[in-house]
Amino acid sequence: xxxxxxxxxxxxxxxxxxxxxxxxxxxxxxxxxxxxxxxxxxxxxxxxxxxxxxxxxxxxxxxxxxxxxxxxxxxxxxxxxxxxxxxxxxxxxxxxxxxxxxxxxxxxxxxxxxxxxxxxxxxxxxxxxxxxxxxxxxxxxxxxxxxxxxxxxxxxxxxxxxxxxxxxxxxxxxxxxxxxxxxxxxxxxxxxxxxxxxxxxxxxx
Numbered sequence: 001x002x003x004x005x006x007x008x009x010x011x012x013x014x015x016x017x018x019x020x021x022x023x024x025x026x027x028x029x030x031x032x033x034x035x036x037x038x039x040x041x042x043x044x045x046x047x048x049x050x051x052x053x054x055x056x057x058x059x060x061x062x063x064x065x066x067x068x069x070x071x072x073x074x075x076x077x078x079x080x081x082x083x084x085x086x087x088x089x090x091x092x093x094x095x096x097x098x099x100x101x102x103x104x105x106x107x108x109x110x111x112x113x114x115x116x117x118x119x120x121x122x123x124x125x126x127x128x129x130x131x132x133x134x135x136x137x138x139x140x141x142x143x144x145x146x147x148x149x150x151x152x153x154x155x156x157x158x159x160x161x162x163x164x165x166x167x168x169x170x171x172x173x174x175x176x177x178x179x180x181x182x183x184x185x186x187x188x189x190x191x192x193x194x195x196x197x198x199x200x201x202x203x204x205x
Contacts, residue, residue, distance in 0.1 A: 043069075
């Protein structure tokens with residue numbers, strides 16, 4: 001398993017090419033959950049953007065959640081920008097009077113965080129999709145086509161591996177669980193039974 005992966009995020013292509021259906025209920029639940037838990041950045045921009053041109057009520061329910069989540073994310077980034085710009089100004093004023101290690105650290109950290117927030121805000125507000133908008137990393141979500149009761153269906157799933165019985169807290173303690181190389185898993189999961197089968201973590205675990 002690679003560290004990151006490029007995904008096909010447009011669920012309409014699944015429908016056209018494979019005759020699959022989409023579990024909009026799962027996407028609604030996922031978007032509500034990530035808004036509540038502060039995990040909006042784990043939803044690839046391309047996956048969110050695929051819902052922004054709804055054609056019926058089910059799609060519109062998801063589109064409304066995406067628009068609300070993006071708006072909340074923009075507000076959070078703008079708040080971060082204001083806080084870090086204030087921090088930078090304070091640090092620069094302090095350095096002008098008397099250089100200190102704290103002021104130097106605040107200047108460096110604030111400068112880095114301002115650049116990151118500006119970049120993330122620009123990505124959020126950008127209409128055109130880039131290749132990186134379809135890339136996922138460990139802990140991120142993606143649309144996955146599965147077969148349930150003999151029918152193909154698209155649901156959101158999380159890019160992660162976990163042992164049966166694991167909780168989110170256990171995953172944070174063993175944060176290398178995205179890597180399925182056996183030798184590394186032996187080290188990462190040595191406290192747990194190595195005989196238990198792995199399973200993919202779905203979007204609601």
